[in-house]
Amino acid sequence: MSPGPDFAALKKDFPILATERHGKPLVFLDSAASSQRPTQVLDAMDYSYNNAYANVHRGVYGLAEAATNAYESARLKVARFIGAPDSSEIIFTKNATESLNLVAASWGRANLGPSDAIVLTVMEHHANIVPWQMLQAEKGFEIRWIPLGDDGKLDLSNIDTLLDGAKLLSFATMSNVLGTINPVEQLVKAARKAGAVVCLDACQSVPHMPTNVADMDADFVAFSGHKMLGPSGIGVLWGRMELLEAMPPFLGGGGMISHVTTEGFMPDAVPSKFEAGTPPIVEAVGLGAAIDYLEAIGMENIRQHEIELTAYAQRTLKEKLGDAITIHGPSEPSERGGVLSIELQGVHAHDISQVLDSHGVAVRPGHHCAKPLMQELGVNATARASFYLYNDTSDVDALADALAEALSFFAI
């Protein structure tokens, strides 16, 4: 076996990680919200704007062709990266939120009526709740919820009853609050048995572990570029071709039609049908470069690095803060991602984050756009530290020291 990648050396690829906050080196622990990006991604985007930029799918001049090729080669990279059988099944969107809205507004509006039911979980991000609630207000279907069980995992004891007669199961592959990696195989099997379509919010898992949509056997998979070293402004929806072909368009405009008259329009083929207007061209190039970077390190290696870092963090934080700290989510590092939602006795999450910021440590306070889950947990805010490939044990040590400071600062 060849030696694993040198994770300690990766930090130098990320210019922002060499900056300081309040005179202290930046310790960036908010990658679950948005990751940082390496110079390789920034250079690829720079090159594109400086040498190969024009609108895509329009011009016949060489520059437009070069831009189109770059945009379409990013689509190929994404398809290969997630094991999509056909690159036409990759739809570029603005972000995962738009991807999920696309599924709700197009597939949902065409397929859900008053006598139908869909199933979500209580640990969903608002992006996988609100689009369905918006459609529910229009169509009047039932939304059923898979509850939370022990140790930050879903309670699947009633899964067959919940899925009985349901048309759709939509859930997060990994919780953005608890880090819980949900049992995709088990859930998809149960959904298939019930004849439900499966939509996955894979925002938190695609950047951090190998993904193969064919193996997952889902129908839709949504994720964002900015959480996986890519730029903001680009997201992905993968969908099964037969479903995408049967679905009505999402947004209307240029680029998504094959023919328009004063009487009406004919939509173009998939994926153009779902990409109205000028798409995120250079963002796609940046996402392609991010995928190159991730693949060079290897997704298995990244996953292993984050399991080790999570285990180190669980151990270090407990040692340093004892009973004063609660870390939500599964206790076993192999069952979770590097997302630690922290409560500190007597110190509100906002105050934790404020003190941490003064030490250069960036974590996120609040409800993390998952209010139903927070209600279930009985907390109104946590401070969330999340890891990525550029984090190491020194970042965890800085977190532990700053948390200890916050505790003593607010101690009663």
Next chain:
Amino acid sequence: MSDLEDLYREIILDHYRSPRNSGELEPPAHKAEGFNPLCGDEIVVYLLLGDDGTISDIKIGGQGCSISQSSASMMSAAVKGKTPEQARELMTSFKGLMSIAEKGEELAEPTPAEIRELGDLAALRGVVKFPTRIKCATLGWNTLDEALTAVAEGT
């Protein structure tokens, strides 16, 4: 003094640890709820007006960070015994301290007299250096504003 010490002055931590007027009031007291959608913090203001038209009792419920909790605690102590108009004047001074102007009005720095009137609340002036926390400091006041409106409308 570091920015952090300026933000978390001892008086603020004192109100956070021992909030004044914490609790609930039964009807006919008026109740208003305020939420900070960014962090999920919530504040409930219970307000009772006496026969003389002044705020005879006020209680604060809900949960939140040290800034939102201490600001609401200080606010409750400051407005007790005041008329709704006086309470609103105090709110305008406090928002001035937080660099927030009332709708349609110029931003006015509070005068020294107004700052004296604010009492303990003036300790929150360090918040202004932390723009995301201004919402925490004003959550209680905005909720009080709603409660006062409810009182005026008799709802």
